[in-house]
Every structure is written in structure tokens, then in C-alpha cells.
Amino acid sequence: MIVDFFNIDYAAGALFTALWIMIPAYVPNPIAVVVGGGTPIDLGKHYRDGRRVLGDGKTYRGLFGGILGGILVGILLIWIEGMLGFSIHTLLSVVLLASGALIGDLVKSFFKRRLNKKRGEKWLIADQYDLVAGAFAMVALFDLPWLTAHVTLAVALWIIIATPLLHRGANIIGYLAGMKDVPW
Numbered sequence: 001m002i003v004d005f006f007n008i009d010y011a012a013g014a015l016f017t018a019l020w021i022m023i024p025a026y027v028p029n030p031i032a033v034v035v036g037g038g039t040p041i042d043l044g045k046h047y048r049d050g051r052r053v054l055g056d057g058k059t060y061r062g063l064f065g066g067i068l069g070g071i072l073v074g075i076l077l078i079w080i081e082g083m084l085g086f087s088i089h090t091l092l093s094v095v096l097l098a099s100g101a102l103i104g105d106l107v108k109s110f111f112k113r114r115l116n117k118k119r120g121e122k123w124l125i126a127d128q129y130d131l132v133a134g135a136f137a138m139v140a141l142f143d144l145p146w147l148t149a150h151v152t153l154a155v156a157l158w159i160i161i162a163t164p165l166l167h168r169g170a171n172i173i174g175y176l177a178g179m180k181d182v183p184w
């Protein structure tokens with residue numbers, strides 16, 4: 001497997017699979033940035049440490065809009081797979097990846113507040129991999145056969161490499177477009 005990773009055809013195929021698999025998990029965050037706002041999920045409540053439970057950056061609109069957006073894009077992927085004659089995503093995988101991405105984001109924000117980091121403050125590694133951890137936790141819990149069938153070691157390596165790069169790129173675009181207050 002490790003040796004295969006250095007075979008260019010194999011590595012390119014695994015990169016495509018990695019990105020294709022992660023699209024339903026990558027989409028919810030930027031959608032949440034666009035549609036987010038309004039009532040915060042923690043309803044403005046404070047935790048026993050006196051700080052906000054999640055903060056104003058986690059809203060119901062962002063959560064549900066983002067998950068719905070990820071699912072709709074995932075359904076489009078399933079349709080494209082049918083046209084091109086391959087099969088990776090299922091309705092279940094798409095729902096788990098999209099919801100897991102933003103659940104991971106919520107869990108991260110909970111711990112970010114406990115560490116007294118302000119909304120939008122940078123938190124290296126956690127900010128980049130929250131969606132990966134959340135998405136894979138959901139798939140591992142509710143569709144382990146799908147996970148083992150499609151996420152090979154090479155695919156997992158590509159996800160680890162590509163995610164922070166795409167995260168950074170998307171946030172710079174969001175910042176330049178005036179949709180995000182900070183470029184991370």
C-alpha cells in the first residue's frame with residue numbers, strides 16, 4: 001500500500017477518490033459561512049466556566065443550511081456517478097459526511113471556548129481537521145462497511161494532505177469576498 005502510493009497512476013486515482021469522497025464534508029462549512037447568522041445554537045448561554053458554550057459563530061441557520069447544502073451536493077455526486085458508471089457515495093454516506101463535518105465543527109468550538117479562544121481566533125490543527133474527525137466519526141459509527149470499502153490508506157493520506165490546503169484556500173477566498181472576517 002505504501003509502495004503503491006508512489007505509483008503515479010495509483011496515487012492520482014487515490015487523490016481523485018479522496019477529493020470525491022470529501023466533497024459532501026467540505027461543502028457544509030462554506031455554505032454555513034454564507035447562510036449563517038441569527039439564533040446561536042447555544043442560545044447565548046454560558047458554560048460553568050463563565051464563557052459561552054459555543055459562541056455566536058455557531059448558528060442554527062449555518063448548521064442546518066450547511067448540512068442540507070452538503071447533502072444536496074452529495075446527491076448530485078451520486079447522480080454523476082450513475083452517469084459515469086462508478087459508485088462511491090450513497091445517500092447514507094452523504095448524510096453522515098455532511099452532518100459529521102459540522103458536528104465536528106461544533107465540538108471544536110465547544111473546546112475552543114473552554115480554552116478561552118475567542119470566536120474566529122486561530123486554533124491550528126483543530127480548525128483544519130475538525131470536519132475530517134467529525135465526518136469520519138459519523139461514518140465509522142453508522143456505516144463502517146462503507147468506510148473500510150472506500151477509504152484505503154492512500155485515500156486517507158490524501159485527505160490528510162489536501163484538507164488543510166483546501167481549508168486555507170477557501171478561507172482566503174471567503175476573506176477576500178468579504179464573507180469571512182479573518183483569512184483562516
Ligand code: CTP
Pocket residue numbers: 032033034035036037054055056057058059060061062063102105109112118119120121184
Ligand atoms: N457559521 C454558522 N453556523 C455554524 C458554523 C458556521 O453560522 N454552525 C458561520 C458563522 O457566521 C461563522 C462562520 O460561519 O462565523 C465561520 O465559521 P467558523 O470558522 O467555523 O466559525 P468561527 O466564527 O471561526 O467560530 P469559532 O471560533 O467557534 O470556530
Ligand code: MG
Pocket residue numbers: 120121127184
Ligand atoms: Mg473559524
